[in-house]
Every structure is written in C-alpha cells, then in structure tokens.
Amino acid sequence: MFNRDTWLEIAHTVLSHPLRTALTGVSIALGVFILVVMQGLGFGLQNGVEQQFADDAVNSIWVQAGRTQLAYKGNQANKQVKIRENDVEAMFAEMDTVYASSRRIRKWGVQMEHGDQAGSYPIRGVDPDHQMLENTKLTDGRYVNQRDIDEETKIAVLGQTIVDEIYQGENPIGTHIIIGGVLFSVVGTFNDPASRWENKMAVVPYSTAKKLFRGGRDKVDQVILGTGDMKIAKTITLTDRLLNWFKERKSVHPEDSRGIWMNNNNEEYQKYQNIFMGIELFIWGIGLLTLLAGAVGVANILAIAVKERTKEIGVRKALGATGLSIVGLVVQESLALMLVSGCLGLVMGVGLLEFVSPFIDHEYFQNPQVDSRIALVALAVLSVVGVISGIGPAIRAVSIKPVEALRDE
Structure with missing residues (x-):
C-alpha cells in the first residue's frame, strides 16, 4: 500500500494528463470547500442563537x-x-x-x-x-x-x-x-x-x-x-x-x-434546534452531492486511463501481476486524487473561515469555525468515495486478458 515506487507511478499517471486531472481535482476541492464554508457559517449562526438563549434559562x-x-x-x-x-x-x-x-x-x-x-x-x-x-x-x-x-x-x-x-x-x-x-x-x-x-x-x-x-x-x-x-x-x-x-x-x-x-423558552429553543438540524442536513446533502459529482469525474478519468493503459495492464498480467495488485493500483490512484483534492478544499475552507472570523462581531453570528469532527467525517467520506470511484475501472482492468491486451494496439 505504501510502496514508494507504486506511489511514484501513481503520481506519474495522474500528472500525465494535467488538464483533465486539474479540472476533476478542482470540482472535488470546490465541493469540500463549499461544504466546509457552509458548515462553518451554519455553526456561527447556531453559536449566535444559542448564545442568545444562554442569556436566559431555556427552561x-x-x-x-x-x-x-x-x-x-x-x-x-x-x-x-x-x-x-x-x-x-x-x-x-x-x-x-x-x-x-x-x-x-x-x-x-x-x-x-x-x-x-x-x-x-x-x-x-x-x-x-x-x-x-x-x-x-x-x-x-x-x-x-x-x-x-x-x-x-x-x-x-x-x-x-x-x-x-x-x-x-x-x-x-x-x-x-x-x-x-x-x-x-x-x-x-x-x-x-x-x-x-x-x-x-x-x-x-x-x-x-x-x-x-x-x-x-x-x-x-x-x-x-x-x-x-x-x-x-x-x-x-x-x-x-x-x-x-x-x-x-x-x-x-x-x-x-x-x-x-x-x-x-423550552418550545422556542426546541424549534431552533430543529431548524439548525434541518440546515445541517441540507448542507451535508449539498456537500455530498458535490462530492458525488466529483467522484463521477474521477471514475471517468480512471476509466479512460484504464482504456489507454490496456496494453500496459496486459503486459503486467503476462508477467505475473495478480488481479488484486491491479485493483489496488487503480483504487490507489482514485484515492490519491480524491484525498489530495479534498484536503486542498478543506484547507482553503478552514483558512477562509479563520480569516473572516476576527472581522465578524454580531450577537447573532459568532465564531464561524469548523468542528474537527466534521473535518474527520469529510476525510472519511472522501476516502470511501475514492475507493468506490476506483472499483468500476479496477474491475474493468482486471477483466482484461493479456493476449487481447497485447493484440489491442
């Protein structure tokens, strides 16, 4: 999994088509960026409202x-x-x-x-x-x-x-x-x-x-x-x-x-809690749909890459490469693209919130930050989506027969 040569090969493959890789990476980074910023803004609004309720006993x-x-x-x-x-x-x-x-x-x-x-x-x-x-x-x-x-x-x-x-x-x-x-x-x-x-x-x-x-x-x-x-x-x-x-x-x-x-106040506080729960679900829905669009882009890129590397994959299998090693290679490419792009979007989103936070001073909007748990969940989602995105192209790569691959070109 962490073989240096394997990761160098993945980097070479991904960077061999910079424009295609960049466009897909931007869509993934933008999805994570939007998710992080919207979560931070929602968190800031919730902090402000809860602080107002903290002014009086909720019960x-x-x-x-x-x-x-x-x-x-x-x-x-x-x-x-x-x-x-x-x-x-x-x-x-x-x-x-x-x-x-x-x-x-x-x-x-x-x-x-x-x-x-x-x-x-x-x-x-x-x-x-x-x-x-x-x-x-x-x-x-x-x-x-x-x-x-x-x-x-x-x-x-x-x-x-x-x-x-x-x-x-x-x-x-x-x-x-x-x-x-x-x-x-x-x-x-x-x-x-x-x-x-x-x-x-x-x-x-x-x-x-x-x-x-x-x-x-x-x-x-x-x-x-x-x-x-x-x-x-x-x-x-x-x-x-x-x-x-x-x-x-x-x-x-x-x-x-x-x-x-x-x-x-009991009823009012419950209403606000329900509203913010709805807002949070909406934000996660938008973020996950954006990530799904990015995952489709990654799957398409890998499918094209597998098609372009049909002869190479055939040679690997002829030399004794197992199906599991080929699946691992394709899935790792998908995972690398998702995580690198996602982390870039995460850093940009957190950076923006940290930059604007000191300039926001309002009773109903306070401390718009991202919960560390949300960041961890986002990375976990990226990892899962990355693996899922690579499964289709990986199965396609495994199904290639060495004789047909070598005859393909």
Whole structure:
C-alpha cells in the first residue's frame, strides 16, 4: 500500500494528463470547500442563537401584559392590560409546582451618579430567582437575596457597562451609587457577553424598586417562571393553560394575541434546534452531492486511463501481476486524487473561515469555525468515495486478458 515506487507511478499517471486531472481535482476541492464554508457559517449562526438563549434559562416561561387588540366583556380595544401582584399569586396557585419565579419591574433612563461620573441607564427590580432565570454570571460580590426583598434594602448589582463607564477602573463593591436620586450600596457586578444590552442594567430588589420608583403600586411588568425538568410537551400544555386562565381573569378576548403575551423558552429553543438540524442536513446533502459529482469525474478519468493503459495492464498480467495488485493500483490512484483534492478544499475552507472570523462581531453570528469532527467525517467520506470511484475501472482492468491486451494496439 505504501510502496514508494507504486506511489511514484501513481503520481506519474495522474500528472500525465494535467488538464483533465486539474479540472476533476478542482470540482472535488470546490465541493469540500463549499461544504466546509457552509458548515462553518451554519455553526456561527447556531453559536449566535444559542448564545442568545444562554442569556436566559431555556427552561422558563415569560409572562407580560400588553394592549388589547379586540374589545371584550366591556373592555375596549387598545386598553392597557396590567398584571398585579395578586394576579401573580393566583397564577402560582393554578400551578402544580412553582420551580422558580421572579417578578420584574423595569424603568428606563434612570440617572446614576458616582463621584464626578454620571450616566443614564435602565434598572430592573427583581426577586432572588431572577439570577438563575436570567442566567446572570456574577463577576464579583453577590446578587439580590430574600432578605433584601423582605427589608426593602437599597442595594444594587451593576452591569459591566455601568462599571466601566461610571467607575472607570475603580472596584465598585462596597461603594455607593446614586440611582434616581437615592443612595444605593453596590454589592455585586455581572457581565453578560451574550447581550450588551443586559450589561447596561442595574439590578435592585423588587420591593425596593416598587417602593422608590413605583410609589408602592403593585403593577408587575413581567413574570418569569422556571419549569425545572418538565418535558417540553408539558411546558406547552402549561403555557396554554396559564395563557387562557390569564385572559379570562383579565377579560382579554381568547383570540387576542397582544393583551397577554407568554413566551415558552423550552418550545422556542426546541424549534431552533430543529431548524439548525434541518440546515445541517441540507448542507451535508449539498456537500455530498458535490462530492458525488466529483467522484463521477474521477471514475471517468480512471476509466479512460484504464482504456489507454490496456496494453500496459496486459503486459503486467503476462508477467505475473495478480488481479488484486491491479485493483489496488487503480483504487490507489482514485484515492490519491480524491484525498489530495479534498484536503486542498478543506484547507482553503478552514483558512477562509479563520480569516473572516476576527472581522465578524454580531450577537447573532459568532465564531464561524469548523468542528474537527466534521473535518474527520469529510476525510472519511472522501476516502470511501475514492475507493468506490476506483472499483468500476479496477474491475474493468482486471477483466482484461493479456493476449487481447497485447493484440489491442
């Protein structure tokens, strides 16, 4: 298999028709190149989307009120629906198990000051489970806890953008920051690489935000529910049941899609997984069809080569060459052409992705690289296709009789 003279002979045979060999090699290299680049781009898109899901717990359901589209039970269209704390408590009573939950109060454009630095940023009033439901990664300090909720403490957890712009290198833990004219103690910081928007937020206890920024009113902007290890089908059933319950409780028309809004992250994540699986199968289909076209080209080249070398093959058999050695020679030629061309396409595809990767900076498209397993699979496919491509011409070569071959020309 690895005889030096044999491989020199294969190289001479393949290179004896440079144009024919080059055209076939280019088709194979182009097929692998397209496969690698498309896989890399699909991988980059998948990374970006999964990073966005990493920003929130996948096993969660989000509840939010909006404006009605349809008049219903005495309520006019375009009426603002409001979720109250007693609605949240009643919703919990409708659930068999509450794995985790957090109410949210949102306020935009709040003035924040520390020393001579100031800026306008949004804040969120949350419950302790919010850290898990939002997948918040602390970089220092701690998060909101139940004692903060019970005692309405004036503590804040700052996003990395606020730390960079307001503190400018100073460690914020243990310092004070003025938020909306009220002095807060900074107890923690967090960084969310998946969302620049999250890093511009300051998080405070829900009860504190309600008292200071809502005047004690019990309006809840959002509710996040954790679904634990529930099966996706059960979370879908739960979401539909809670949505219908909420619409009935708040007198929202059953067909109204804006009055009460619920998002099941379990279901959404599964949808994206299915989409990317379909994209990956499509990419592999295109790549394999392209490789198949290249394999047909290789088979044609070898068939022509066998025809041209009929007399040579006859001489080999007359001198005692076995059928297996002739089959091995033809198959090795096919394999060499497939692997050399395929590796060239693989290197070009990986090189292109490595070149463009540093210039791509988008939340929904990150790190377009090729998985090493895909490269190994591509090489394995090339090897198999190379062997298959050489079988037909090899059988033709073995069937040549020495007497007929020597008489052929």
